[in-house]
Amino acid sequence: MNGIPQALPTPPALPTLPSLPVHPDPETDAVLDSGLLHELAHAFGGPFHFLLPHRFDDNLAAFRAAAADAGVDGRVYYAKKANKAAAWIERCAATGAGVDVASSGELREVLGHGVRGENVVVTGPAKNAELLRVAVLQGALTAVDSLDELDRIVALAHTCPGRPARLLLRRLPPAQPHSRFGLDEAELEEALTRCVRAGDAVRMEGFSFHLPGYAVQPRADLGGHLVGLCLKARALGLPADRISIGGGFAVDYAASGDWHAFLAAQRPGHYHARKAFAADGFYPYHSPDAGADALRAVLASVPAGGRGGLGRGLRETGTTLLMEPGRALLDRAGASVFRVQGVKDRDGYAILTVDGTSLSLSEQWFNSEYLPDPVLVTRAGRAGGRGVHPACVGGATCLESDMLTWRKIPFPARPAVGDLLVYPNTAGYQMDSNESPFHDLPLPPKVVLETTGGRPRWRLDRRPSC
Numbered sequence: 001m002n003g004i005p006q007a008l009p010t011p012p013a014l015p016t017l018p019s020l021p022v023h024p025d026p027e028t029d030a031v032l033d034s035g036l037l038h039e040l041a042h043a044f045g046g047p048f049h050f051l052l053p054h055r056f057d058d059n060l061a062a063f064r065a066a067a068a069d070a071g072v073d074g075r076v077y078y079a080k081k082a083n084k085a086a087a088w089i090e091r092c093a094a095t096g097a098g099v100d101v102a103s104s105g106e107l108r109e110v111l112g113h114g115v116r117g118e119n120v121v122v123t124g125p126a127k128n129a130e131l132l133r134v135a136v137l138q139g140a141l142t143a144v145d146s147l148d149e150l151d152r153i154v155a156l157a158h159t160c161p162g163r164p165a166r167l168l169l170r171r172l173p174p175a176q177p178h179s180r181f182g183l184d185e186a187e188l189e190e191a192l193t194r195c196v197r198a199g200d201a202v203r204m205e206g207f208s209f210h211l212p213g214y215a216v217q218p219r220a221d222l223g224g225h226l227v228g229l230c231l232k233a234r235a236l237g238l239p240a241d242r243i244s245i246g247g248g249f250a251v252d253y254a255a256s257g258d259w260h261a262f263l264a265a266q267r268p269g270h271y272h273a274r275k276a277f278a279a280d281g282f283y284p285y286h287s288p289d290a291g292a293d294a295l296r297a298v299l300a301s302v303p304a305g306g307r308g309g310l311g312r313g314l315r316e317t318g319t320t321l322l323m324e325p326g327r328a329l330l331d332r333a334g335a336s337v338f339r340v341q342g343v344k345d346r347d348g349y350a351i352l353t354v355d356g357t358s359l360s361l362s363e364q365w366f367n368s369e370y371l372p373d374p375v376l377v378t379r380a381g382r383a384g385g386r387g388v389h390p391a392c393v394g395g396a397t398c399l400e401s402d403m404l405t406w407r408k409i410p411f412p413a414r415p416a417v418g419d420l421l422v423y424p425n426t427a428g429y430q431m432d433s434n435e436s437p438f439h440d441l442p443l444p445p446k447v448v449l450e451t452t453g454g455r456p457r458w459r460l461d462r463r464p465s466c
């Protein structure tokens with residue numbers, strides 16, 4: 001493929017294994033070349049993740065700018081389920097951003113780091129009584145998923161005088177009638193009646209949805225539909241001045257050419273044990289509209305049956321836009337570091353064993369693979385060289401299936417025990433969604449990297465006492 005000379009008659013052609021390099025990231029490269037990661041691997045004696053919180057700030061600012069440029073009053077709520085680190089919540093508290101939580105534990109964590117209750121949105125199906133109670137007491141906004149949940153939250157609000165329950169009604173996507181989330185048309189009608197009847201006990205602030213996938217037009221369509229529902233609710237005397245369009249803003253990990261070349265080339269022979277992955281089962285590692293640009297595209301798109309873009313509809317009706325990006329706020333904000341603890345040769349490739357498990361790359365648990373190429377880092381920095389040294393990557397457990405990477409990655413040098421493998425851009429859903437202390441292996445710690453006065457510094461994401 002790229003970089004391999006075509007015209008040389010001898011020696012025999014090197015195996016052309018597909019690869020998927022991530023977009024250039026000089027700042028992360030500087031970390032890889034600094035020697036710091038070997039220091040940290042030595043200190044922790046195991047795998048770890050590093051976090052770059054200023055990238056979160058940049059991504060957040062880009063979302064806010066996209067809304068502002070469309071003349072829309074936009075509020076960003078970080079969807080906490082994408083990563084468990086405290087660092088992101090600290091940034092939300094410091095920058096006045098909101099957080100989307102779906103459990104009592106997440107709500108406690110967010111409030112404990114100083115995010116105000118009024119900046120929290122509580123989503124998820126059939127929320128339990130404790131979660132609803134704290135949400136009401138803290139003035140959080142609750143996305144109501146069903147009529148029985150609405151009844152429970154109204155009853156709760158009656159027991160908390162002076163504290164109306166702030167709520168959104170979650171719309172079941174009409175195009176996905178089998179979704180288990182949200183209210184259908186008849187239920188919405190009934191919910192509005194019950195909100196009116198509840199009087200001062202509730203503050204019905206609008207409607208919400210969250211769609212799977214990353215398509216732009218369905219989000220604009222449903223957004224337009226919710227603006228119409230707001231107008232209808234206002235006619236009933238309810239405030240209904242905001243809509244939430246949920247998350248699902250794609251992350252663009254790799255260049256278009258690299259991604260499409262990879263998809264076209266990959267076949268079972270490129271993987272350990274000839275494992276076959278369906279191309280349509282992979283995350284879309286390249287997206288033309290990603291992150292805040294996807295929001296721009298949603299706001300510019302004309303909803304079905306509408307006259308102007310969604311942004312214009314929001315502006316003209318005085319409707320505030322809430323959004324709940326998870327993965328997209330974590331783009332390029334972290335990476336995962338493993339140490340090579342064994343190298344075994346097999347039929348023309350190596351099987352590496354690293355000191356962690358595939359639980360730190362959650363894609364394996366969807367029977368898929370995290371494809372962006374891991375980077376081989378020696379004590380001198382990123383490995384160079386013009387060779388092709390294929391290797392797959394196994395975890396330090398006794399399961400055949402515990403592979404971080406089944407693919408034979410074409411490394412530029414032969415990996416050796418003590419080298420590091422750095423999986424790039426893993427903060428969004430990869431690093432800790434599925435981690436567990438399987439085999440009594442400790443959970444990999446998270447290290448926050450910051451530059452203070454021109455000097456790189458590190459600290460634990462959570463100090464041992466917290």
Ligand SMILES: *Cc1c(COP(=O)(O)O)cnc(C)c1O
Pocket residue numbers: 079081082100123124209210246247248249324325326327328
């Ligand atoms: C998961 C989820 C999100 C975040 O989705 P991303 O794809 O990470 O942006 C937002 N809102 C709700 C209700 C969710 O369930």
